[in-house]
Amino acid sequence: MTGTLLINLGLYLLVYSFLGWCAEVVYYAVTKRQFRNRGFLTLPFLLSYGAAFDLMIIALPALAGRYWLQFLFTAVTVSVAESFADHLDRQLGPKVDWGGQRSRVLGGSLRGLIASAAVAAAYYVVYLVVHPLLLALTELIPPLVKGFAAGGLFLLIGLDFVGVLYTLRTGGVRAYERREARSSEGRIAEKMTAGVWR
Numbered sequence: 001m002t003g004t005l006l007i008n009l010g011l012y013l014l015v016y017s018f019l020g021w022c023a024e025v026v027y028y029a030v031t032k033r034q035f036r037n038r039g040f041l042t043l044p045f046l047l048s049y050g051a052a053f054d055l056m057i058i059a060l061p062a063l064a065g066r067y068w069l070q071f072l073f074t075a076v077t078v079s080v081a082e083s084f085a086d087h088l089d090r091q092l093g094p095k096v097d098w099g100g101q102r103s104r105v106l107g108g109s110l111r112g113l114i115a116s117a118a119v120a121a122a123y124y125v126v127y128l129v130v131h132p133l134l135l136a137l138t139e140l141i142p143p144l145v146k147g148f149a150a151g152g153l154f155l156l157i158g159l160d161f162v163g164v165l166y167t168l169r170t171g172g173v174r175a176y177e178r179r180e181a182r183s184s185e186g187r188i189a190e191k192m193t194a195g196v197w198r
Helices: 003-031 047-063 067-092 110-140 143-182 184-197
Strands: none
Touching: 003 047, 003 110, 003 143, 047 067, 047 110, 067 110
16 A cells, blocks of 8 residues: 555544544434443544444445445444444443443344444445545645644544543543543533534
């Protein structure tokens, strides 16, 4: 892979991780009337979304014209990415309430299959409709600016990950909840949740 492609994939991972976080905030605002943290970080990113989209961006062009195969690949990728993220959250913060386990196809239930198909359909529509616009937009940004932006954000994510892990190991769940309440994620989520309900 070329350096430019890696930088673009890094940017896509960040953008889709943020959009995925926003989608989950809105979902919980509508269904639970509250903010529910669904990821390990206190920054507004759910990396499982970004990772799934990066895999789709790499693989789906090879399946061009084979829409059912593209959709099947999307469903499997999304289910595996979310299951891995849920497992990792539980391992790193076993006492944190992550909002319950998602019902997905890997769980083996009909409800999980329907949920996986619906989520995969949403991913696939975003790939078909939003990604071409994002692709055109990223082509307008100079490579040096993209590199600095991606590098800076990944550095912040890395620092946040270490900070959260340290907080959980030394202060426990309550310290983590206090950190989250003071975080940018918590403040943005409160505004989004309030906006949804207004």
